[in-house]
Amino acid sequence: MMNGPGAGGDPSARLRDELDSASCVLIFTGAGISTESGIPDFRSPGGVWDRNQPILFDDFLRSEEMRRESWRRKRETDRSIGQAGPNRGHRAIADLMRRNPASVVVTQNVDGLHQASGIPEGQLVELHGNATYAACCDCGLRHELDEIFRAFDRDETLPTCRGCGSPYVKSATISFGQPMPVEAMRRAEAAARACDLAIAVGSSLVVYPAADVPLMAKQHGARYAILNREPTPHDGHADLVVHGEIGPVLGDAVGID
Numbered sequence: 001m002m003n004g005p006g007a008g009g010d011p012s013a014r015l016r017d018e019l020d021s022a023s024c025v026l027i028f029t030g031a032g033i034s035t036e037s038g039i040p041d042f043r044s045p046g047g048v049w050d051r052n053q054p055i056l057f058d059d060f061l062r063s064e065e066m067r068r069e070s071w072r073r074k075r076e077t078d079r080s081i082g083q084a085g086p087n088r089g090h091r092a093i094a095d096l097m098r099r100n101p102a103s104v105v106v107t108q109n110v111d112g113l114h115q116a117s118g119i120p121e122g123q124l125v126e127l128h129g130n131a132t133y134a135a136c137c138d139c140g141l142r143h144e145l146d147e148i149f150r151a152f153d154r155d156e157t158l159p160t161c162r163g164c165g166s167p168y169v170k171s172a173t174i175s176f177g178q179p180m181p182v183e184a185m186r187r188a189e190a191a192a193r194a195c196d197l198a199i200a201v202g203s204s205l206v207v208y209p210a211a212d213v214p215l216m217a218k219q220h221g222a223r224y225a226i227l228n229r230e231p232t233p234h235d236g237h238a239d240l241v242v243h244g245e246i247g248p249v250l251g252d253a254v255g256i257d
């Protein structure tokens with residue numbers, strides 16, 4: 001189903017027309033692109049937030065028990081999403097990025113599946129960090145999860161930074177109450193100014209400041225398309241709204257299986 005100016009015809013063909021007339025594309029992705037890989041999105045019943053209140057960044061810093069609880073939860077979520085791989089939607093976007101090196105993916109996702117689909121770091125901006133490794137909140141040093149879980153599984157030993165000794169080693173995601181990553185926001189804004197087409201894929205478009213990115217592109221004169229299963233608050237701003245399943249619609253639009 002489709003609405004917006006010029007609605008009619010098959011959704012993949014309409015998206016393909018947009019892609020064909022663009023020279024620089026910004027793809028803005030949300031949790032919806034990973035549901036076909038078996039990772040639940042934010043809103044699905046039984047999702048993580050249904051069961052637990054999120055741990056705020058300040059509480060993580062303040063309390064050893066909160067840090068322990070956050071690692072317990074991470075152990076559980078990683079068990080359930082550990083085997084996930086990129087799906088047809090990820091592959092379609094990777095194909096677009098290969099064909100047009102000026103284009104960029106700005107993602108809210110933390111699952112690392114855009115990288116796994118072959119998109120180079122230079123064409124990928126992660127606004128909310130990455131859950132597939134950990135980082136020191138003080139010096140930024142990367143820590144691998146396997147190593148952390150080996151000690152944690154034994155007796156819930158918490159990680160400390162092997163670089164600076166800090167007790168604040170956390171999943172490399174942006175927690176509630178933690179400032180947005182400055183460099184990622186800068187790159188996302190630059191991509192929004194540079195593109196002539198922004199496509200929001202699988203995002204409810206309610207989480208800010210992330211959701212400002214495709215709107216900013218629109219304000220700078222880009223066309224704006226939305227591909228999502230259900231309506232979003234941005235639909236009124238978009239030049240094209242496609243309500244459909246991401247893998248089939250995007251796969252057909254880009255011409256990959």
Ligand code: NAD
Nearest residue numbers: 030031032041042043108109110111202203204229245246
């Ligand atoms: P969201 O869950 O708020 O919205 C996802 C949207 O995608 C929904 O509107 C849903 O209807 C739609 N959708 C789901 N599967 C679809 C499909 N197969 N085809 C078409 N539409 C589909 O996600 P959001 O906007 O990204 O915001 C959630 C926040 O939670 C983000 O900040 C994100 O970092 C985080 N998160 C990330 C992951 C991940 O990394 N995979 C998973 C859950 C939550």
Ligand code: ZN
Nearest residue numbers: 136139161164
């Ligand atoms: Zn450190």
